[in-house]
Amino acid sequence: MTDPRPALLRGPLVRLLDDPGEDDRPAPGSLSYLEDGALWLEDGKVHAVGDYAELAPRLPAGIEVVDYSGKLLMPGFIDSHVHFVQLDILASYGRQLLDWLNDYTFPEECRFAERAHGEAVAEAFLDEQLRVGTTTAQVFCSSHPQSVDAFFSAARRRGLRMLAGKVLMDRNAPDALTDSVASGVADSERLIADWHGNDRLGYSLTPRFAPTSTRAQLEATGAILRAAPDLHLQTHLAENIGEIAWVAELFPEARDYLDVYERFGLAGPRSTFAHGIHLDQPMRERLAGAGANIAFCPTSNLFLGSGLFDRLACREAGLATSLASDVGAGTDLSGFATLKAAYQVGQLLGQPLTAWQGFYRLTLGNARALRLDQHIGALRPGQEADIVVLDPAATPLLARRTARIGKPDSLDQARLGELLFALMMLGDDRSVFATWAGGECVHRRESDGTR
Structure with a gap:
C-alpha cells in the first residue's frame, strides 16, 4: 500500500x-x-x-x-475471536456445539483446500468486517495453510492489523481436515516466517480445542510458543457441558479442562480462550495468574445454548475478558450485536453491561486483552x-x-x-x-x- x-x-x-x-x-x-x-x-x-x-x-x-x-x-472496533472460514454457514440451524462442528463446521472448512475459495471468502469477510466498523480481529483460519495465506494476503493489501492462524487438529475430525504433529509444526513455522510481523499482521497459534489435538501436538505447539513468546495463541475452553465431559475422557490425567492446556504451556499472557462459560473460580484465578484472557462470545453462547458467561466472576478473579462475535456460531459480525447480547446475558445474571464498559471492551479493553494496546x-x-x-x-x-x-x-x-x-x-x-x-x-x- x-x-x-x-x-x-x-x-x-x-x-x-x-x-x-x-x-x-x-x-x-x-x-x-x-x-x-x-x-x-x-x-x-x-x-x-x-x-x-x-x-x-x-x-x-x-x-x-x-x-x-x-x-x-x-x-475502530476489535473482535477477539472469529472464524473467517465459517462466514458462509452463518445462520445455519443451531445445534449443540459438537453437533454444530460435525454437521456444519467440518464440511464447510473442507472447502478451503482450494486457495481460490479461501481468497474469495477472505475478501468477503474483510468487506463485512470493515462495513461493521471492525478494524482488528483475531481469526481462526482452517487447517489448510493456504487459507492463512489467503487471509493474510487480503488483510495486508488493505493495510489492516490482524491476528490469525492455521487450525492445528490431528485427531477426531475428518481426514480431509486433519494434519499431523510434523506437518502442523512445519506449516505453522513457515506461516510464522512469512507473516508474523509483516506490516500490521501477527500470528496466533491455533489448536482448535483439546479434543482435536493429541498430547504430542499440544506439546509441539507449546514448544513453538516457548521459543517465540511474541506469538499469540487462540483456542476454545469450557464452552459446552458435553465438550467438558469429552475432554475428561480423553485426558483423564488432567485435573480439569484448563489443566490440559497448562500442562503443555499454552496458558500465557498472549493466550485467548474462547467462551470459558463453565469455569470455577480457582480456574479463573489460574488464568488470571497466567495473564490470559477469556473471549466472551454472547451471540454464539446463546445460539448454541451453551450457557451464560459470568463476566463479574472473571473481574473478581482479576481475569481479563474480551468481546467477540465468534461467527459462524455467532449470529452477527457487528460489534453492536455483540454488545446487545452481552447486555442481555448480563441482565439474566444480575450484572447488566453499561455502555461505558461495553465500548471500552470493544476498543481499548480488547486491545489490552490481546496485548495490542501499544498500537490500537x-x-x-x-x-x-x-x-x-x-x-x-x-x-x-x-x-x-x-x-x-x-x-x-x-x-x-x-x-x-x-x-x-x-x-x-x-x-x-x-x-x-x-x-x-x-x-x-x-x-x-x-x-x-x-x-
Missing part, C-alpha cells in the same frame, strides 16, 4: 482511556469526550488529538479536512489511525431515540452515556458511517445504507 495522505478528521470524539469500572458513571480519567474534536493523521498514525479550535491553527496548508460533524468518532484502541498520538465513524441517526428509530436524548456537550456524561447505550441497543451495520484503517478511509456508507 502507498502511504496515506495526511488528513484531519473533525467531529465529536469519544475514547475510553482506561477501564471505566462497573458503575453508571465512568471512573475518573477513563473517559475522553470532545464535542468538536479533531484527529490529525500522518503516515497512518495519530499525529495529534484535541479540540478542533486548538489544532486548526497548527494544520499544514492543503491538508484534507473531513468534517464528521453530527457523527461520532471512536477507535485509544487513538492516542503515535497509535495507528484505526477509526470508526458512527451515525446516531442512521435509522428512523435510532434517529427518534437519539433526538430525544439530545446532543451531549463535553461535560455531560449522563447524556453521552444515554447516546452510547442507544447505539449499543439499536445500532447495526447501518450505524457505521465510515471506517478508517491505517489512516485511510476503507469503507464509506452510501446514502442508501449500502457499501
Whole structure:
C-alpha cells in the first residue's frame, strides 16, 4: 500500500482511556469526550488529538479536512475471536456445539483446500468486517495453510492489523481436515516466517480445542510458543457441558479442562480462550495468574445454548475478558450485536453491561486483552489511525431515540452515556458511517445504507 495522505478528521470524539469500572458513571480519567474534536493523521498514525479550535491553527496548508460533524468518532472496533472460514454457514440451524462442528463446521472448512475459495471468502469477510466498523480481529483460519495465506494476503493489501492462524487438529475430525504433529509444526513455522510481523499482521497459534489435538501436538505447539513468546495463541475452553465431559475422557490425567492446556504451556499472557462459560473460580484465578484472557462470545453462547458467561466472576478473579462475535456460531459480525447480547446475558445474571464498559471492551479493553494496546484502541498520538465513524441517526428509530436524548456537550456524561447505550441497543451495520484503517478511509456508507 502507498502511504496515506495526511488528513484531519473533525467531529465529536469519544475514547475510553482506561477501564471505566462497573458503575453508571465512568471512573475518573477513563473517559475522553470532545464535542468538536479533531484527529490529525500522518503516515497512518495519530499525529495529534484535541479540540478542533486548538489544532486548526497548527494544520499544514492543503491538508484534507473531513468534517464528521453530527457523527461520532471512536477507535475502530476489535473482535477477539472469529472464524473467517465459517462466514458462509452463518445462520445455519443451531445445534449443540459438537453437533454444530460435525454437521456444519467440518464440511464447510473442507472447502478451503482450494486457495481460490479461501481468497474469495477472505475478501468477503474483510468487506463485512470493515462495513461493521471492525478494524482488528483475531481469526481462526482452517487447517489448510493456504487459507492463512489467503487471509493474510487480503488483510495486508488493505493495510489492516490482524491476528490469525492455521487450525492445528490431528485427531477426531475428518481426514480431509486433519494434519499431523510434523506437518502442523512445519506449516505453522513457515506461516510464522512469512507473516508474523509483516506490516500490521501477527500470528496466533491455533489448536482448535483439546479434543482435536493429541498430547504430542499440544506439546509441539507449546514448544513453538516457548521459543517465540511474541506469538499469540487462540483456542476454545469450557464452552459446552458435553465438550467438558469429552475432554475428561480423553485426558483423564488432567485435573480439569484448563489443566490440559497448562500442562503443555499454552496458558500465557498472549493466550485467548474462547467462551470459558463453565469455569470455577480457582480456574479463573489460574488464568488470571497466567495473564490470559477469556473471549466472551454472547451471540454464539446463546445460539448454541451453551450457557451464560459470568463476566463479574472473571473481574473478581482479576481475569481479563474480551468481546467477540465468534461467527459462524455467532449470529452477527457487528460489534453492536455483540454488545446487545452481552447486555442481555448480563441482565439474566444480575450484572447488566453499561455502555461505558461495553465500548471500552470493544476498543481499548480488547486491545489490552490481546496485548495490542501499544498500537490500537485509544487513538492516542503515535497509535495507528484505526477509526470508526458512527451515525446516531442512521435509522428512523435510532434517529427518534437519539433526538430525544439530545446532543451531549463535553461535560455531560449522563447524556453521552444515554447516546452510547442507544447505539449499543439499536445500532447495526447501518450505524457505521465510515471506517478508517491505517489512516485511510476503507469503507464509506452510501446514502442508501449500502457499501
